Amino acid sequence: MANRDMSSLIGGGVRDVFGEDSATEEQIITPWTRAVASGVELLRDPRYNKGTAFNEKERDTHYLRGLLPPAYLTQDLQVKRILDNIRSYEEPLQKYIAIMDLLERNERLFYKVLIDNIEELLPVVYTPTVGEACQKYGLIFQRPHGLYISLKERGRIQDVLKNWPEKNVRVIVVTDGERILGLGDLGVQGMGIPVGKLGLYVALGGIRPSLCLPVAIDVGTNNQKLFEDPYYIGLRQKRATGQEYDDLIHEFMFAVKQEYGEKILVQFEDFANHNAFKLLAKYRETHLVFNDDIQGTAAVALAGVLAALRLTGGNLADQRYVFLGAGEAGTGIAELIATETSRTAKISIEEARKKLWLVDSQGLVTKSRFESLQHFKQNYAHEHEPCEDLLSTVKALKPTILIGTSGKGGTFTKEAIEALASFNEKPVIFALSNPTSQSECTAEQAYTWTKGRCVFASGSPFNPVTIDGKTYYPGQSNNAYIFPGMGLGCVISGAIRVHDDMFLVAAETLASLVTKEHLKEGLVFPPLQDIRKISAHIAADVAAKAYDLGLATRLPRPADLLAYAESCQYSPLYRPFR
Numbered sequence: 120m121a122n123r124d125m126s127s128l129i130g131g132g133v134r135d136v137f138g139e140d141s142a143t144e145e146q147i148i149t150p151w152t153r154a155v156a157s158g159v160e161l162l163r164d165p166r167y168n169k170g171t172a173f174n175e176k177e178r179d180t181h182y183l184r185g186l187l188p189p190a191y192l193t194q195d196l197q198v199k200r201i202l203d204n205i206r207s208y209e210e211p212l213q214k215y216i217a218i219m220d221l222l223e224r225n226e227r228l229f230y231k232v233l234i235d236n237i238e239e240l241l242p243v244v245y246t247p248t249v250g251e252a253c254q255k256y257g258l259i260f261q262r263p264h265g266l267y268i269s270l271k272e273r274g275r276i277q278d279v280l281k282n283w284p285e286k287n288v289r290v291i292v293v294t295d296g297e298r299i300l301g302l303g304d305l306g307v308q309g310m311g312i313p314v315g316k317l318g319l320y321v322a323l324g325g326i327r328p329s330l331c332l333p334v335a336i337d338v339g340t341n342n343q344k345l346f347e348d349p350y351y352i353g354l355r356q357k358r359a360t361g362q363e364y365d366d367l368i369h370e371f372m373f374a375v376k377q378e379y380g381e382k383i384l385v386q387f388e389d390f391a392n393h394n395a396f397k398l399l400a401k402y403r404e405t406h407l408v409f410n411d412d413i414q415g416t417a418a419v420a421l422a423g424v425l426a427a428l429r430l431t432g433g434n435l436a437d438q439r440y441v442f443l444g445a446g447e448a449g450t451g452i453a454e455l456i457a458t459e460t461s462r463t464a465k466i467s468i469e470e471a472r473k474k475l476w477l478v479d480s481q482g483l484v485t486k487s488r489f490e491s492l493q494h495f496k497q498n499y500a501h502e503h504e505p506c507e508d509l510l511s512t513v514k515a516l517k518p519t520i521l522i523g524t525s526g527k528g529g530t531f532t533k534e535a536i537e538a539l540a541s542f543n544e545k546p547v548i549f550a551l552s553n554p555t556s557q558s559e560c561t562a563e564q565a566y567t568w569t570k571g572r573c574v575f576a577s578g579s580p581f582n583p584v585t586i587d588g589k590t591y592y593p594g595q596s597n598n599a600y601i602f603p604g605m606g607l608g609c610v611i612s613g614a615i616r617v618h619d620d621m622f623l624v625a626a627e628t629l630a631s632l633v634t635k636e637h638l639k640e641g642l643v644f645p646p647l648q649d650i651r652k653i654s655a656h657i658a659a660d661v662a663a664k665a666y667d668l669g670l671a672t673r674l675p676r677p678a679d680l681l682a683y684a685e686s687c688q689y690s691p692l693y694r695p696f697r
């Protein structure tokens with residue numbers, strides 16, 4: 120018998136059927152080890168640390184005795200203590216630093232504090248404060264959150280993903296930092312946004328923290344102020360564009376699928392519109408992706424409009440809309456409203472679109488501008504005389520609903536709002552731009568200028584306003600109502616693609632949760648304190664739609680999707696340790 124060449128046998132074991140060893144022989148692997156944490160290491164591990172809430176037995180078993188002061192605090196008392204601390208800071212940014220510091224120390228306590236006090240703390244971890252945090256991210260930087268992928272990592276993005284400690288990632292929020300809220304290009308400091316959004320995936324949606332991965336793609340920045348900032352934490356070079364940019368994103372998109380599989384959800388966030396539409400169109404065919412600024416915003420705004428119509432009367436097809444701002448948010452909302460109008464009024468999408476008018480930085484979008492318009496505005500280039508500004512547009516078109524998506528603060532002028540109020544009994548005004556400084560008008564302005572007759576909502580929160588003894592409650596029209604439930608729906612159904620109908624369903628579900636009592640107070644969104652239940656409802660209905668469309672892979676389909684969604688939601692309560 121001929122001698123067998125034994126050396127060839129040593130080469131086996133790669134790409135094995137168990138998926139345990141998928142590296143090729145040339146690829147570098149990371150030698151992970153697992154150990155039971157104890158002592159100081161346990162206290163320094165935010166996933167397991169309970170601080171003063173470790174009980175006597177746990178202190179003995181895990182070698183903590185002496186490393187903690189003797190007092191035992193319940194988690195509820197810890198929550199109260201943290202809140203007292205946060206409330207003692209005057210500056211929102213100080214509150215942000217304090218609560219993000221807690222995330223680094225004790226993850227469950229962070230989420231318990233956030234979930235129990237969502238209305239108070241959402242403006243701290245999210246808009247508006249997260250905007251200021253991104254602007255000063257280098258200055259306040261303590262420990263890195265999320266994964267930084269820059270041009271330096273070109274060609275080895277999959278290896279970089281392997282450095283992330285969690286292997287079972289299901290949701291990624293990624294930004295390239297070019298359009299952070301209405302604050303423009305903040306380069307890699309935009310990382311605050313994916314970190315904040317994923318914090319909401321957990322707190323508002325109930326996705327487990329370990330499943331979430333925030334990513335900042337750093338291709339440089341065109342923000343001169345950041346170039347001059349000694350504390351800037353990103354690449355100091357002009358933004359890469361064209362093929363170089365596309366190649367990096369492409370490598371990233373395929374690395375995440377390679378690493379985490381077909382069902383990895385990628386949420387594009389705060390990309391500038393010249394990339395946002397392109398990336399969505401390209402990757403929605405091959406990946407489970409959506410763009411939050413286009414699609415998530417559209418769903419929340421449509422929900423707000425549907426609820427507002429219960430206050431003002433009429434249906435979608437009776438309305439005339441003017442948008443100040445014709446970018447991702449504006450055209451995204453317009454297209455979803457047109458789709459829903461076409462569906463419910465049984466008219467063509469072209470007919471439905473004619474009810475929606477856009478104003479951009481050059482004035483009213485009209486047919487005569489068609490050739491020079493970006494493609495995403497072209498469906499809304501209707502026949503009309505030119506109108507240079509909002510006031511002349513409002514006077515000419517007499518809209519029933521005015522929506523601000525310009526990213527520019529103070530652009531809803533007194534004259535324009537008064538004109539709107541002159542021909543509407545109950546004008547609907549949504550000032551959606553973030554953060555608060557970029558809101559098209561304040562709640563107080565809207566109620567004052569319309570003599571309390573408007574239905575108002577804004578992207579960033581405003582406090583209730585009292586005028587002549589009457590109090591008005593502005594709603595918050597923010598995609599945070601949508602994306603956590605959308606993500607949960609995708610995860611629990613094992614969806615492999617996001618279909619636009621899933622956003623329609625999310626909008627209808629959100630609107631259906633607005634009660635008569637909410638409407639009586641002028642609220643067109645349900646209270647944020649109920650957001651986990653709201654997210655579960657959205658998740659269940661999104662999942663149902665994914666099953667109906669044949670996009671869901673988790674089989675068999677659970678009989679009661681709402682109960683299933685709720686049962687999947689993460690709880691931040693401490694678990695007893697052995």
Ligand SMILES: NC(=O)C1=CN([C@@H]2O[C@H](COP(=O)(O)OP(=O)(O)OC[C@H]3O[C@@H](n4cnc5c(N)ncnc54)[C@H](OP(=O)(O)O)[C@@H]3O)[C@@H](O)[C@H]2O)C=CC1
Binds near residue numbers: 392411444446597
């Ligand atoms: N509430 C929410 O949930 C959300 C809010 N947003 C907010 O919406 C805003 C816009 O975001 P996005 O659509 O992505 O941004 P884009 O950059 O895609 O669009 C901005 C649009 O506003 C127009 N514009 C700028 N200045 C003026 C002006 N003075 N008058 C009229 N139009 C103007 C631009 O005109 P031109 O095209 O001519 O440049 C462009 O059409 C941001 O502040 C963002 O934070 C976004 C997503 C969600």
Ligand SMILES: CC(=O)C(=O)O
Binds near residue numbers: 246299300411597598
């Ligand atoms: C809310 C949000 O996504 C934005 O302002 O960009």
Ligand SMILES: [Mg+2]
Binds near residue numbers: 300388389411412
């Ligand atoms: Mg955004």
